[in-house]
Amino acid sequence: MNQRYPSVLLENAVNELASLPGVGRKTALRLALYMLRRDTGFTDNFAAALVALRKNVKYCKVCHNICDDEMCGICADPRRDHSLICVVENIKEVMAIENTGQFRGIYHVLGGIISPMDGIGPNDLEIESLAKRVADGGISEVILALSTTMEGDTTNFFIYRKLSPYDVKVSLIARGVSIGDEIEYADEITLGRSIMNRTNFNG
């Protein structure tokens, strides 16, 4: 439907909002009209926060996590185990793992996974810099915490081979039936793997 807008300003704003992923033109119009109901300060602060993020964002020189300084809070924390690196795709996974409270090591953010369909090869990711961190020494274990998809598996294997010259343990996060899942509804591959990789019951 070729919608006619009563105002060019409104149309521009709707176009910009609708360019965000997952935001359609109806939602964009609703958001634009919402902003018109708020005072100008709301839109000013909203716009300024987004511009400041994009303009001033920094990436940690060690792990490539998003941060406000040269080094992120995790890499700069002396209480973390700096010999243990957890490799993740993006900052969202860092936040998810931090929320579990189960990991006391540091991270390495790849910036994605190898995905030929999307034109993302190993050189588009922070794999070389991971190898350098390991080569520089002081790392005892690298935990691969990527998506359990074909792309994730490909990336896992590529990193494993890349790190094979070095004296470092490479491990994979456990795969199995999710906590709270009913066995009946678990898919066959997950269920098969979870039987193969069974652990001792420590009742």
Place this chain on the structure above:
Amino acid sequence: MNQRYPSVLLENAVNELASLPGVGRKTALRLALYMLRRDTGFTDNFAAALVALRKNVKYCKVCHNICDDEMCGICADPRRDHSLICVVENIKEVMAIENTGQFRGIYHVLGGIISPMDGIGPNDLEIESLAKRVADGGISEVILALSTTMEGDTTNFFIYRKLSPYDVKVSLIARGVSIGDEIEYADEITLGRSIMNRTNFNG
């Protein structure tokens, strides 16, 4: 869940995005990370369009529709029937009715409907200015096209009484079974009304 963000800039941007209606914190984070993947020009244009809309928006002095000038394109169009006013809640309804291509009159945008639950009374809406337009003369018919809810009915009745001193026809858009609806699933009130208000079949 009290999410910890690795960057204050990111947290600010997520807070602003999540303050929009219908946008949760997960979506806000996804949108913020999307902006980080685009160049700075994207965020600059995005922010500028929203600020410009809020700062420079104008409302038509005749019908209160959003516009870029003193008067909206519809009110300024001499080919429209200026004796026929369609009363709507908001600009979204103007756009919806314009899209039908069935209306050649002009509009009057109330800016909402009477809703005591939300603290919106007649004086918060453009009802007085509608009465003035009618009092000024030249209007033959006022079509009420408000929501078919209790609030809409209340507002319809209020406007009807407000316009009763003037020699103007007040009409209501047709209510009935939606085109494409199966009678089986139509609600009882709609179905009852559609039988009462049946029209001649012009086969």
